[in-house]
Amino acid sequence: xxxxxxxxxxxxxxxxxxxxxxxxxxxxxxxxxxxxxxxxxxxxxxxxxxxxxxxxxxxxxxxxxxxxxxxxxxxxxxxxxxxxxxxxxxxxxxxxxxxxxxxxxxxxxxxxxxxxxxxxxxxxxxxxxxxxxxxxxxxxxxxxxxxxxxxxxxxxxxxxxxxxxxxxxxxxxxxxxxxxxxxxxxxxxxxxxxxxxxxxxxxxxxxxxxxxxxxxxxxxxxxxxxxxxxxxxxxxxxxxxxxxxxxxxxxxxxxxxxxxxxxxxxxxxxxxxxxxxxxxxxxxxxxxxxxxxxxxxxxxxxxxxxxxxxxxxxxxxxxxxxxxxxxxxxxxxxxx
Numbered sequence: 075x076x077x078x079x080x081x082x083x084x085x086x087x088x089x090x091x092x093x094x095x096x097x098x099x100x101x102x103x104x105x106x107x108x109x110x111x112x113x114x115x116x117x118x119x120x121x122x123x124x125x126x127x128x129x130x131x132x133x134x135x136x137x138x139x140x141x142x143x144x145x146x147x148x149x150x151x152x153x154x155x156x157x158x159x160x161x162x163x164x165x166x167x168x169x170x171x172x173x174x175x176x177x178x179x180x181x182x183x184x185x186x187x188x189x190x191x192x193x194x195x196x197x198x199x200x201x202x203x204x205x206x207x208x209x210x211x212x213x214x215x216x217x218x219x220x221x222x223x224x225x226x227x228x229x230x231x232x233x234x235x236x237x238x239x240x241x242x243x244x245x246x247x248x249x250x251x252x253x254x255x256x257x258x259x260x261x262x263x264x265x266x267x268x269x270x271x272x273x274x275x276x277x278x279x280x281x282x283x284x285x286x287x288x289x290x291x292x293x294x295x296x297x298x299x300x301x302x303x304x305x306x307x308x309x310x311x312x313x314x315x316x317x318x319x320x321x322x323x324x325x326x327x328x329x330x331x332x333x334x335x336x337x338x339x340x341x342x343x344x345x346x347x348x349x350x351x352x353x354x355x356x357x358x359x360x361x362x363x364x365x366x367x368x369x370x371x372x373x374x375x376x377x378x379x380x381x382x383x384x385x386x387x388x389x390x391x392x393x394x395x396x397x398x399x400x401x402x403x404x405x406x407x408x409x410x
Contacts, residue, residue: 075106078211078261080113080153083130084120085282086289087137090272093328094217098264100142102215108148109209109392110138112385115153115160116201119194120283135381137290140371151388153205158396162204163197165403169233170200179222187283203227208396210259218271219279224263231258238406257406272328273321275304288325290364291371301357302350311348322352329359 079099081091099110112134114127121127131152138150153159175181178199185191199222206214206227214224228247235242235256242256249255271279274286281287288300304322309315317323323342327335338355341347374381404410 075212076209077102077106077108077213077215078110078206078209079215080111080205081134081138082113082116083127083134084117085130085287086133086291088280088282088287088289089325089328090217090274090280090287091137092141092290093272095215096137096141096143098215099138099148102213103144103148106213109211109395110143110148110150111153111156111205111392112138112151113153113205116198119192119198120189132378132381133291135385136371136374139374139381139384140291140367142367145384145388149388149391150384151392152385155386155389156208156392156396158208158393158400159201159204161400162208162403163201165407165409166204166207166230166234167197167200169237170230174226174229175199178226179219184283189283199223199226200230203230206261207231207258208399209392210395210399211261212259213264214261215264218265221263221265224261228260231256231260234258235260238403257402273319273324275300275321277305277319277321288360291368297360298357301360302353304353304356306349309349312345314345315342315349315352317342322349322356326352326356326359329356329363334359 079095081087081095087096099108102108112131114131117127117130121130135150135152139145143150175196180198181191181196184195189195202220202223203226206224207230214227216224232244232247235247235258236244239254239256241252241254243249243252243254246252246254247256247260274280274284275288276284276286278284278286288297292300304325306320306322307316315323317339323339326338330338338352342352401410
């Protein structure tokens, strides 16, 4: 089984990235052939400062490694180091109906947030589909909000296979019955529903776009300030606290063990403690969960050349898979 996923380095990585993606990456590298990339081409839609993009890209690499992505078991690389991503992006985009892009949730959401509506943002789903399809991927671990992009990749792979393949049967997309798979493998998504959406400090979905994140490797003083600043309502100390849509309650549930959270939840619903008590408990849980990775990150930062070597080796290994596929695609389409 081949597994592929990535994280966009458009800012420093946060709790939502960990629970929505990175934690799965570490688990899945033991279940199959895993490829994890830093999606810096995608980041150009929001990061035009070259120094910041390089900084965020390194931050993503350090984060993967600090949490246990093992370059001996998984392939870790920068998207821009594998030019086949851009090649397949254009070839695939030549078949994608405009109407599909117009109904992309991510495009609508980002435009609503005030991000400019340029070509890169509009064509984002095609590049993401190329990322996935480039490696004959079987499984794509994604957050719930990215499910549509995997569905697009599936639809466009089938369309490509029908257009350029012989005797391709879309009802048997990977040729498991007929023995006639298409040129592009049709992937499956994997979503952890319990932690598919992590709420941010303002109660909305945690996102770099909303500037409401809890960074995984923020300095201790910044981390404390962020957690103590989580938005809460005016419920008095003695009263039970509301749970629906409450970011603090939601984050405690994510970070605490089931038994610990049961006690926290009992206290929360009974009343008698102020929000400040629960914020300090969340800070304690954060350190208990992430301090090991934070220390490993500090060690990795001492040798950036070693991190760069890991990324370049990963790109070479990724290209060994991607280049033959692009060659097949070029021959099938008449480009070669």
